[in-house]
Amino acid sequence: MRRKLFAANWKMNLGPAQARELIRAVRAQLDPQSGSLLKDREVMIAPPAILIPAVQQELAGASIALGAQNMYFEEQGAFTGEISAAMLKAYGVTHVILGHSERRHIFGEDDVLINKKVKAALRHELTPVLCVGETLAQRDGGETTRILTTQLLAGLGELDAAQVSKVVIAYEPVWAIGTGKNATPDQAQREHGALRGTLVERAGRDVAHSVRILYGGSVTAENVDSLMSKPDIDGALVGGASLKADSFVRIVRALTV
Ligand code: 13P
Numbered sequence: 001m002r003r004k005l006f007a008a009n010w011k012m013n014l015g016p017a018q019a020r021e022l023i024r025a026v027r028a029q030l031d032p033q034s035g036s037l038l039k040d041r042e043v044m045i046a047p048p049a050i051l052i053p054a055v056q057q058e059l060a061g062a063s064i065a066l067g068a069q070n071m072y073f074e075e076q077g078a079f080t081g082e083i084s085a086a087m088l089k090a091y092g093v094t095h096v097i098l099g100h101s102e103r104r105h106i107f108g109e110d111d112v113l114i115n116k117k118v119k120a121a122l123r124h125e126l127t128p129v130l131c132v133g134e135t136l137a138q139r140d141g142g143e144t145t146r147i148l149t150t151q152l153l154a155g156l157g158e159l160d161a162a163q164v165s166k167v168v169i170a171y172e173p174v175w176a177i178g179t180g181k182n183a184t185p186d187q188a189q190r191e192h193g194a195l196r197g198t199l200v201e202r203a204g205r206d207v208a209h210s211v212r213i214l215y216g217g218s219v220t221a222e223n224v225d226s227l228m229s230k231p232d233i234d235g236a237l238v239g240g241a242s243l244k245a246d247s248f249v250r251i252v253r254a255l256t257v
Pocket of ligand 1: 100172176177178180216219238239241
């Protein structure tokens with residue numbers, strides 16, 4: 001059984017006071033239930049890097065993992081503006097989102113760079129959340145499968161099967177991100193099934209069936225249950241709806257209420 005993972009990607013939102021308030025509000029609802037609810041699921045929150053110390057403090061004693069939205073692959077040195085895996089680890093970070101479509105499309109990150117980051121994360125025992133997703137033009141051009149396969153295989157690069165088993169994949173169709181237009185559960189299931197098929201070929205059945213594949217793109221309190229009812233959808237990577245305690249907590253409670 002794959003434990004579901006519900007992950008918040010706050011993107012470039014909130015200040016320190018708002019971040020603390022949001023974590024407190026989420027904890028007020030989730031902490032009393034953590035024994036039962038979090039038995040079969042995990043929760044992760046990825047704030048902007050500068051808010052990581054404040055969020056780490058607010059998460060003390062909670063069953064909620066701390067994530068980063070990005071990092072650089074080098075160990076240290078003259079890389080102005082960048083943050084290393086070791087720096088993240090020093091603040092209790094356990095997960096790092098890599099290859100998000102905003103990193104790919106706004107900041108020009110390519111598969112080669114993303115693979116270096118995935119390898120660096122694993123070297124430091126951080127869980128990489130490797131994002132893949134097609135644009136609307138690629139979908140309309142019938143290229144979805146080719147794009148997803150390429151991004152997945154290039155992102156994994158030369159990793160061996162044991163390393164692949166430590167990666168979380170997030171399918172985030174670019175056309176669904178921040179648009180209010182989520183992939184339908186059937187559409188998402190089709191792509192998740194295809195991604196898992198590629199993982200079977202790449203790393204074998206056992207590993208492929210243990211890897212979580214999250215869906216991201218306009219996930220809301222209203223649509224989460226139907227998405228999570230699909231067999232190959234193992235959780236959600238949530239942007240906008242993670243900025244409000246009520247909607248994020250409802251998403252975390254998917255299929256239980
Ligand atoms: P939205 O949930 O705001 O569509 O963002 C999805 C996303 O990009 C999460 O990483």
